[in-house]
Amino acid sequence: MNAGAYGKEMKDIILKTKFMDNSGKIEEIALNEHKFEYRKSVFSDKQYIILESILKLEKGNKSEIKAKMEEFKMARREKQPYDMPSAGSTFKRGKDYVTAKLIDESGLKGKQIGGAKVSEKHAGFIVNTGNATSKDILNLIELVKNIVYEKTGKRIELEIEVVGEE
Numbered sequence: 729m730n731a732g733a734y735g736k737e738m739k740d741i742i743l744k745t746k747f748m749d750n751s752g753k754i755e756e757i758a759l760n761e762h763k764f765e766y767r768k769s770v771f772s773d774k775q776y777i778i779l780e781s782i783l784k785l786e787k788g789n790k791s792e793i794k795a796k797m798e799e800f801k802m803a804r805r806e807k808q809p810y811d812m813p814s815a816g817s818t819f820k821r822g823k824d825y826v827t828a829k830l831i832d833e834s835g836l837k838g839k840q841i842g843g844a845k846v847s848e849k850h851a852g853f854i855v856n857t858g859n860a861t862s863k864d865i866l867n868l869i870e871l872v873k874n875i876v877y878e879k880t881g882k883r884i885e886l887e888i889e890v891v892g893e894e
Contacts, residue, residue, distance in 0.1 A: 729772055729889070730764045734800060739764035745781040747771070754779065767820050767887055809847040812855035818869065819852050820887045827884045828852035831872055834879045841868040866890070 730738050739762065746756045763770045771778065804810065808817075819827040831837070831851035839846045843860030846868065847853040854868055869886065876884050 729767050730762075730769050731767070737764070738769075741783045741785060743782045743784050746779045748777045748779060750775060807850055809849045809853050809855050812847070812857070814847070814853050814855045815888045817852050817887050818854045819872075820885045822882060822884065825880075825882060827876075830876050830880050830882055830884065834872075834876050836872055836875060839868065839871070841871065844868040846872060 732738065739759075742759060742762060744756055744758050745762065746754060748754050757770070761770065819831070821827055822830075828851040831846060836846045837851045838848045840857070842864030843857045844864035844867070845855050845857050845860075847855045854865055854872075856865075873884055876882060
């Protein structure tokens with residue numbers, strides 16, 4: 729899905745990917761065939777199984793790389809709700825807005841349905857307070873999307889992928 733953070737995305741390092749299609753056939757595609765976009769790739773709308781990807785990494789100083797990794801880890805711990813279970817960032821960033829900011833400005837931080845709650849630390853995350861059901865989470869997602877649209881006119885999109893049934 730072209731995950732990314734801190735200005736980098738998977739499209740920046742993937743050279744090729746081997747996958748199995750729905751019929752069991754194994755195929756391989758090169759970088760340009762991935763059709764990468766923001767949080768999207770050729771695999772986004774398919775139920776293929778990615779078997780492996782070859783990555784293009786840069787050489788660097790081990791201690792500098794380790795320090796940068798630690799810096800990113802600390803930044804995430806400060807800004808994101810790592811103390812509670814979640815599926816990660818629930819909503820995509822908009823083209824001309826920060827979705828978490830819209831959710832916060834719509835008064836939804838802390839909003840709760842059952843055991844699902846909009847994180848008070850980062851409004852872009854829906855967290856499990858301990859007993860959330862998938863129905864709680866999906867109902868809260870819909871409520872957040874609807875209220876943000878009513879208050880801002882912006883249609884926010886999911887970053888997570890919902891699979892299966894409730």
